[in-house]
Amino acid sequence: MTPVKPEPVCAEARPEISALLDGELDPEASERLGSHLERCASCSIYKARIEKARSAVRLELVESVPDMADEIIESVSARGPSERRKQVRTENLQVGLVAAVVAALLIVGSSLPGSDRPPAVASANEIGRDIRAAAGAIGPYRAGYEIVERGWHPLVRERNFHAEVAYAAPDLVRLVIRDLTAYPEREGWPVNDVELVANGSGWWLREPLDCPPAALPGCGRTKGWSERAVMRRPPFDGSTPVPTDMILPLESVANSDAVVVEGRERVRDREAVHVSVPYLHAQRLIASLQFGGSWRAFHPLDRVDIWLDPKTSFPLRFTVTRGDSPERAAWARDSGYRDVRSLLYDATLTSFRSDLEGESFRVPPAAVTRDGGFRRTDAIEDMPVPRELAGLSFYTSGVTKTGQRIAAWARGMQWLKMSITRPASSLSVSSESITVGGKVMYYRPASSTSARQMELRWGNATIVLESNLERASLVRIAASLPVQTSPAPRTIQSGERRIERGGPELAVRYKFVSSPAWLPAGYEARAVVASSSSSGTTVSVYHRRSQILDGSTEIRVTHSDAVKRLWPSSERYEAVRVRGSWARFSAGRTELEWVEDGTYHAISAPGFDLATIVAIAEST
Numbered sequence: 001m002t003p004v005k006p007e008p009v010c011a012e013a014r015p016e017i018s019a020l021l022d023g024e025l026d027p028e029a030s031e032r033l034g035s036h037l038e039r040c041a042s043c044s045i046y047k048a049r050i051e052k053a054r055s056a057v058r059l060e061l062v063e064s065v066p067d068m069a070d071e072i073i074e075s076v077s078a079r080g081p082s083e084r085r086k087q088v089r090t091e092n093l094q095v096g097l098v099a100a101v102v103a104a105l106l107i108v109g110s111s112l113p114g115s116d117r118p119p120a121v122a123s124a125n126e127i128g129r130d131i132r133a134a135a136g137a138i139g140p141y142r143a144g145y146e147i148v149e150r151g152w153h154p155l156v157r158e159r160n161f162h163a164e165v166a167y168a169a170p171d172l173v174r175l176v177i178r179d180l181t182a183y184p185e186r187e188g189w190p191v192n193d194v195e196l197v198a199n200g201s202g203w204w205l206r207e208p209l210d211c212p213p214a215a216l217p218g219c220g221r222t223k224g225w226s227e228r229a230v231m232r233r234p235p236f237d238g239s240t241p242v243p244t245d246m247i248l249p250l251e252s253v254a255n256s257d258a259v260v261v262e263g264r265e266r267v268r269d270r271e272a273v274h275v276s277v278p279y280l281h282a283q284r285l286i287a288s289l290q291f292g293g294s295w296r297a298f299h300p301l302d303r304v305d306i307w308l309d310p311k312t313s314f315p316l317r318f319t320v321t322r323g324d325s326p327e328r329a330a331w332a333r334d335s336g337y338r339d340v341r342s343l344l345y346d347a348t349l350t351s352f353r354s355d356l357e358g359e360s361f362r363v364p365p366a367a368v369t370r371d372g373g374f375r376r377t378d379a380i381e382d383m384p385v386p387r388e389l390a391g392l393s394f395y396t397s398g399v400t401k402t403g404q405r406i407a408a409w410a411r412g413m414q415w416l417k418m419s420i421t422r423p424a425s426s427l428s429v430s431s432e433s434i435t436v437g438g439k440v441m442y443y444r445p446a447s448s449t450s451a452r453q454m455e456l457r458w459g460n461a462t463i464v465l466e467s468n469l470e471r472a473s474l475v476r477i478a479a480s481l482p483v484q485t486s487p488a489p490r491t492i493q494s495g496e497r498r499i500e501r502g503g504p505e506l507a508v509r510y511k512f513v514s515s516p517a518w519l520p521a522g523y524e525a526r527a528v529v530a531s532s533s534s535s536g537t538t539v540s541v542y543h544r545r546s547q548i549l550d551g552s553t554e555i556r557v558t559h560s561d562a563v564k565r566l567w568p569s570s571e572r573y574e575a576v577r578v579r580g581s582w583a584r585f586s587a588g589r590t591e592l593e594w595v596e597d598g599t600y601h602a603i604s605a606p607g608f609d610l611a612t613i614v615a616i617a618e619s620t
Contacts, residue, residue, distance in 0.1 A: 013033060013036055013037075016029060016033050017033065020033060123261065124259040124260070124261050124275070127253065127259065127261065127273065127275060127308070127313070128253060128259065130313050131248055131249060131250060131253055131308075131313040132250070132414075132470065134248055134312060134313045134314075134412075135248050135250050135412050135413040135414050136391060136411045136412040136413070136414050137411075137412045138167075138247065138248060138412045138413055139354065139412075140166075140167060140168040140169075140354060140356050141166075141167055141352065141353065141354045141356075142164065142165070142166045142167075142351075142352075142353055142354075142355070142356060142359065143164070143165050143167075143349060143351060143352045143353075144162065144163065144164050144349070144350045144351035144352075145162070145163040145164075145165075145246075145289060145347050145348065145349055145350060146160075146161075146162060146347070146348050146350050147160070147161040147162070147163060147177075147289060147345075147346070147347045148160055148161075148345070148346045149161070149295065149296060149344070149345050150339075150341055150343065150344050150345070151296050151337050151338065151339050151341075151344055152213060152294075152295065152296040153213045153216055154336075154338060155184055155216075155217070156181065156183060156184065156189070158181075159179065159181040159192070160179075160180045160181050161177055161178060161179055161180060161181075161192070162177075162178050162180060162350075163175065163176065163177045163178075163289050163347075164176045165243075165246065165247070166356060166359045166361075167244075167247050168356060168359075168361065169200075169410070170236065170242070170244060170410055170412075170413055170414075170415050171198055171199070171200045171235060171236060171242060171415075172198065172199055172200060172361055173196070173197075173198050173242045173243070173244070173361075174195075174196070174197050174198075174359065174360075174361055175194070175195070175196040175197075175243060175291060176194075176195050176196075177192070177193065177194040177195075177289070177291070177292075177293070178193055179191045179192040179193050183217075184217075185217060188216065188217030188218060189216065189217050190208040190209070190211050190216075190294065191208065192208060192293040192294055192295075193206075193207075193208065193293070194206065194207050194208075194291060194292040194293045195207075196242075196243070196291055196292065197361060197362070197363050197364070198233075198240070198242045198361075198363075199361040199362070199363055200233075200235065200396070201231070201232060201233055201374070201376075202229065202230065202231050202232075202233055202363030203229065203230040203233050203237070203240040203242075203363065204227070204228070204229040204230075204363040204364055204366055205226075205227070205228050205229075205291075205292050206225055206226070206227045206292075206366075207225065207226050207292035207293045208224070208225060208226070208293055208294065209224040209225065209226055210226070210294075211294060212294075213294060213296075213336075214336060226368075227364075227366035227367050227368065228366055228368045228369075228370075229363060229364070229365070229366035229368070229369045229370070230369070230370045230371075230372045231363070231369060231370075231371055231372065232371055232372045232373055232374045232375065233372040233374060234372055234373075234374040234398075234400060234406055235374075235395065235396050235406065235408040235415075235417055236408060236415050236417050236451070236466070237372065238447075238449040238450040238451065238466075239449055240372075241449075243287065243288030243289070243291050244288065244413060245284040245285040245287075245288045246285060246288040246289055246315060246347075247413060248313055248314065248315075248413055249282070249285050249306060249308075249313075249315055249318075250413060250414075250468060251284040251285070251446070251468065252277065252281060252282040252283075252284055252285035252304070252306070253275060253277065253282075253285075253306060253308075258277050258278055258281050259275050259276070259277050259281075260275060260276045260277070261273070261274075261275050262274040262275060262276055262305070264310070265307065267307045267316040267317045267348070267349075268316070268348070268349075270309070270316060271309075271310055272307035272308060272309065272310065272316050272317070273307070273308045273309075273310045274305065274306075274307050275305070275306050275308065276303055276304065276305045276306070277303075277304050277306070278300060278301060278302070278303065278304070278607055279298045279299065279300055279301070279302040279303065279304050279320060279323075280300035280301075280553060280606055280607035281304075281553065281607075282304035282306070282318075285304070285306070285315070285318060286298065286304065286318070286320060286345065289347050296337070296344070296345075297335065297337075298320050298344065298345070299323055299328045299331050299332070300590065300606045300607045301323035301325050301327065301328045301607065301609060302320050302321065302322060302323045302328070302344070303320070303321045303323060304318060304319070304320055304321075305318065305319045305321065306318045314349075314352075315349070316348070316349045317346070317347065317348045317349065318347050319343060319345060319346045319347070320343075320344045320345035321342050321343055321344065322339050322341075322342045322343075322344055325609045325610075326609075326610065327585075327587045327590070327609055327610050328587075330572075330574060330587040331587040331588060334572050334587060334588055335588075371401075372400075373400045373401030373402070374398050374399075374400050374406065375398050375399055375400075375401075376396060376397070376398040377397065377398050377399050378397065379397045379398055379399050379405045379406065379407060380394070380397035380407040382405065383397070383405055383407055383418065383420060384458075384463075384481055384482050384483050385407070385482075386418075386465075386477045386478070386480045386481050387480040387481075387482065388476050388477050388479075388480035389409055389416065389477065390414070390416070390469055390473045390476070390477060391411055392409035392410055392411045392414060392415070392416055393409060393410065393411055394407075394409055395408040395409050395410040395415070396408050403422065404419050404420065404421050405419065405420045406418070406419045406420075413468070414467075414468060414469055415467060415468060416465065416466070416467040416469065416474075416477065417465070417466045417467065418463065418464070418465050418466075419463070419464045419466070420458075420461050420462070420463050421461060421462045421464070422460055422461045423460050423461070424457055424459075424460055424461055424462045425462045426488075426492065427442050427455045427457070427462070427488045428442070428444050428455070429492070429499060429501045429529045430444075430501075430527050430529055430540070430542050431443060431444045431455060431501075431527060432444075432526040432527045432542075432544070433487075433502075433503060433527075434454075434475065436475060436478070436479040437479050439456065439478070439479055439481070439483075439485045440456070440457070440485050440486065440487045440488075441454050441455065441456045441475075441478050441479075441485065442454070442455040442456070442488065443455075443471070443474075443475075445544065445554065450466060451466050451467055451468045452466070452467065452468075452471060452474060453465065453466045454474050454475070454477075454478040455488075456478060456481065456483070456485045457485055457486050457487065457488050458483045458484070458485055458486075459486075463481065463483070465477060465478050488501075490502055496533055496534060497531060497532070497533045498531070498532045498533070499529065499530070499531050499532075500529070500530045500531075500532070501527070501528070501529055501530075502527075502528050502530075503525075503526075503527065503528060504525040504528060504541070506528040506530060506539075507525070507528045507530075507539055507541050509530075510530070510537060510539050510559070512559055512561050512599045513539050513541070513559045514559070514620045515541070515557075515620065516543075516557065516616050516617075516619045516620045517619040517620070518615060518616065518619040519543055519555065519616060520555075520608065520612065522545040523543045523544065523545055523555055524543060524544070524545075525541050525542070525543050526542055526543065526544045526554075527541075527542040527544075528540070528541050528542070529542075533562070535562045536560060536561040536562025536563075537560065537561060537562065538558065538559070538560035538562055538563075539558070539559050539560070540556055540557070540558045541556070541557045541558075542554050542555075542556055543555040543556070543557065553606065553607055555603065555604070555605045555608075555616070556602075556603070556604040556605075557601075557602070557603050557616070557620070558600075558601065558602040558603075558604075559599060559600065559601055560599065560600040561598070561599055561600075562600075563595070563600035564595065564598055564600070565595055566584060566593055566594070566595055566600075571586055571588065571589075572586075572587075572588075573585060573586055574587065574610070576592070576610065576614060578592070578594050578596075578614060578617045578618060579596065579617075579618060581594050581595065581596045582594065583617070585610055585613070589604065590604060590605060590606045590607075590608070590613075591603065591604040591605075592610075592613045592614065592617055594617070601617070601620065603616055603617055
């Protein structure tokens, strides 16, 4: 039996990478090298640099290129299944050299040589476009942040942290947060050190044992750590998230139309574009450095300021400032926050480099380990592949232990995941129905556990496309699937309860439902859900903006003839008048409720103040 050679070490791998790119490496050595590259960030970067250099010297003008599409298609069709499987296995997500460019720009600054005139400030739309472009090309890097947090506990004036993040791919990230706070007592306060590792197939989190701030300092005397791990993790799994918005604020800035450009400023002697956005729209950015452990909360109306490098869109600094609305003050009081100072959170970049030499993305063992059940296979061969992939490259494919087939594509930070479930699963009742090119599909905004999704019913199967791409791109990808779709059932019967889903036309059928005559700019009714039983019917109308991609920014208006009064609750409310009727407002839930002419009404609108919510209510 021929002995199996071990994987090459880095010193041996570098010459083999050159041989591989020259087409001179034998199949056995190529397979061993490929296995090494999957695990070694340093050699992957080296390979990307060699490819980049070679492509640069090969560029030349050509007169015309013959159309060989028919010959290529014929050649691919003639290949056997084993050859096609081999081709799929050898496709890799290529990592570019954008991080090296980012590092250079951060060092030399953003001003053009020989020019004293500062560049014009880009518009919010241009900044969003630049971030999306950068997200498709960003490469590996390591960055450090200095963090100051205020208001976590009345006895701790402020806490100080240092965070290090190493990024190699959307599912290949390591985050280390060290608590540098000088607490009032040595005992009784948990040290908020956090570590996270994600390496595609595995995920691991280490954090201090749960100790609510209200129970401190007493419960902090119980020292200990919680460790959780997931092995055989499905790609881009929302239940085991990876903090990526601090790498580029793709969700917080690029996909938000609430961005305000404040101008150009300097952050630690670097030119920066200053933008601001409500905290509701920037939750993912702040949460990326509040991962695990114990952190303070913020209100949707708090303000987030972000300073971006003008050439690379990399966040140099981001802060959270206390909002000044009465609703925000009521929320802080109910939540136990004193917030004497206006600046509540400040994260500033302190170091940046594109060298991941020695960085490990190995997932350590943990006391609590869950099997994600994902097994890498050539499942993509049996799946319909979208004709439009927005420039993404094949990433992986496989099958879960429940039989669900998954394929994923990625480029830089951008990714797309397609899952096929048989038999067909039920779709989200509040999803928005869209028809493009004869295909019926159902759109779901992003949530805390998933990116935005497009669901399609295909025969006896459900196809779900999930992605951090913008909505328009996701619609185009879904429309390009080579499948015939069918509408999902509009009605679901559960015992005596009947649930019906539809568009704005569904709400018109119920006389007790009145649509708002006024809504904030851009909001429209996108989905309606009616739930009926022997006691009556409750109708919820979901108003969304097409540009807004996160479900937390929707306005939900509910009407019910099954509820005749507002029942007492231990929750703290503020009493207001709506068209002559008394209403109660919950600052914690950002929801206004009232009963008028025997019908219950409620408006939930996170991110809006009470005056705006009352204006919506007055117009219904």
